Amino acid sequence: MGSTTIVRSHNPQGGSEEGIRPGGDEIRTQLARLLASPLFHHSKHYPSFLRYVVNETLEGHGGHLKERALGVEVFGRGADYDTNADPVVRTSACEVRKRIAQYYHEPGHEEEIRIDLPSGSYIPEFRYAAAVARPLALVEQPAALPAPATLPDTLREWIARKRMPLLIGTALAVVAGAGSALWMARGPSSMEKFWNPVWRNTDSVLVGLGTPPVKFPPPSQPAIAEGDLTFGDVMRADNLALADALAMARIMGVSREYAKKRLDVRRSTSYTLVDLRRGPIILIGAFNNPWALQLTKDLRFHFERGANHVGLIVDRQNPNSQGWFHDPNLLYSTVTQDFAVVSRFFNPLTEEMMVAIGGTGRDGTIAAGEFVTEPRYLDMLAARAPRGWEKKNLQVVLATEVVRGNTGPPHILATHFW
Secondary structure, eight states, rough: OOOEEOOOOOOOSSSGGGGSOOOHHHHHHHHHHHHSHHHHHSSHHHHHHHHHHHHHHHHGGGGOOOOOHHHHHHOOOOOOOOOOTTHHHHHHHHHHHHHHHHHSSSSTTTTSSSSEEEESSSOOEEETTTTTTOHHHHHHHHHOOOOOOOOOOOOHHHHHHHHHHHHHHHHHHHHHHHHHHHHHOHHHHHHHHHHHHHHTTTTTEEEEOOOOOOOOSSOOOOOOOOGGGHHHHHHHHHHOOOHHHHHHHHHHHIIIIIIEEEEEEEEEGGGGGGHHHHSSSEEOSSSTTTHHHHHHTTTSEEEEOOGGGOEEHHHHHHHOOOSSEOOOOEEEEGEEEEEEEEEEEEEETTEEEEEEEEEHHHHHHHHHHHHHHHHHHHHHHHHHHTTTTTGGGGGEEEEEETTTTTTEEEEEEEEEEO
């Protein structure tokens, strides 16, 4: 009696297993219970994967659950994407297996229907736990013919047979409803509260990167018309600041997991005000991104150039405070701290929501990119934010330690909500 009965997604060859197969409604109820658990409801990435493979299997389409098909249908990849270079399906399946195992290992789930994702396969298996599995003998052995019964006895037996499934179904519905109510009461995460105003009502978001870093002051040279550029000129200019690239990669990951929006990535020289007015904007960089400087210059916290090209974060409410700066003339080996500003606001010039992420130096931009893409840091922001902050404009001033050229975690120095 200590065994469990595995029920695979395909129909069994014999008929004896049909009596102990979990029904589709039972499996869907168990799926809802799994997805409502803390192991899954903090992410939209893994629940989407598990929900899709279970529903496809129940619909009889388990044979189509291949890596490429899942990449296209669940994660929005192109039909010809490189599965070797982008192992999102394999890594997600591995994480889902771990979370399922952890769920059933926790006390209180021993008697629930099992939904498993076997290693090396994307086709789930469904089974009853041993504690509630129906004995096979009840299916295989014919029951003795009952004695003739009177009509009242028949009615009593019919009521008894129907009552237990009704009670079980009611209990499962209550549990599933409680899970849904708990999820609704919990509400969106801090990550969703920060980003939802940006990409809630759009299919595409413009990501504006800075131009390649230049020396200060820039060398004097005659202007070159775009038509006079050589192939070598274009190739030499085709570079990107590491800090901007890291921030962009993080934002793309968050977009894929939480919103699945298309990101239109361009350099600051490749878009105009007309482009910026077509939808929400995410601008990365500060002194290397003229659009970021222009569109945030009227905010409380903004960037300015001081004497000797020192980069400053100026507080409009405390204009004499000059503690947040970065001197580009210092030896990098002597730099121990960098600063950044994260702004999320409705821009009256573009009439669109905008997020600006930039530092006085490289490390500040890296820390700012980490701040807006890591749930624990946005939880820290939510803890000190006013009620309803997700609907307000906001700015956050950050600091990060720099140790031997390595960027430390971001720390909140100041906030402003309006």
